[in-house]
Amino acid sequence: MDSIMKEFEHLVVKLKEVKSATDNFNDAKIIGKGGFGYVYEGELSQPRGKTKAAFKCLDRKHGQGGPEFWKEVMMLSRYTHENLISLLGYCNEGGEMILLYEHASNGSLDRHLSSTTLVRIYVS
Numbered sequence: 001m002d003s004i005m006k007e008f009e010h011l012v013v014k015l016k017e018v019k020s021a022t023d024n025f026n027d028a029k030i031i032g033k034g035g036f037g038y039v040y041e042g043e044l045s046q047p048r049g050k051t052k053a054a055f056k057c058l059d060r061k062h063g064q065g066g067p068e069f070w071k072e073v074m075m076l077s078r079y080t081h082e083n084l085i086s087l088l089g090y091c092n093e094g095g096e097m098i099l100l101y102e103h104a105s106n107g108s109l110d111r112h113l114s115s116t117t118l119v120r121i122y123v124s
């Protein structure tokens with residue numbers, strides 16, 4: 001585990017920065033909930049300026065644990081694609097395991113699929 005942490009050291013974000021971006025995990029900043037746990041949004045300060053980010057907080061009660069967290073860090077930091085959300089970093093501090101992603105301003109695909117504004121296309 002130590003070697004993994006060393007390899008991805010450049011992606012480490014301090015818990016202090018996460019708390020500042022999410023107003024200390026304020027409920028008003030929650031944008032969703034998935035198998036991993038709650039997802040918050042916030043402005044992350046990076047060397048290139050502020051970036052809107054999604055903060056996925058691991059909730060161990062929801063079944064997914066540490067291995068999935070590190071798998072996600074390894075996969076997303078190695079593969080980049082225009083159709084793949086970028087991993088901005090992670091926080092593993094003070095008992096918190098948080099993945100930081102680029103914020104998808106259009107929301108997730110499942111939101112669009114359940115949207116009532118979806119237009120039906122008929123092909124003749």
Ligand SMILES: Nc1ncnc2c1ncn2[C@@H]1O[C@H](COP(=O)(O)OP(=O)(O)OP(=O)(O)O)[C@@H](O)[C@H]1O
Pocket residue numbers: 031032033034035036037039054056085101102103104105107108110111
């Ligand atoms: N990068 C992101 N940008 C904007 N919103 C996001 C982002 N990631 C997650 N969300 C929001 O949080 C919700 C939960 O996302 P999450 O990926 O945790 O769950 P999921 O899509 O149900 O997948 P799973 O259950 O496999 O974890 C999404 O439906 C979406 O609304």
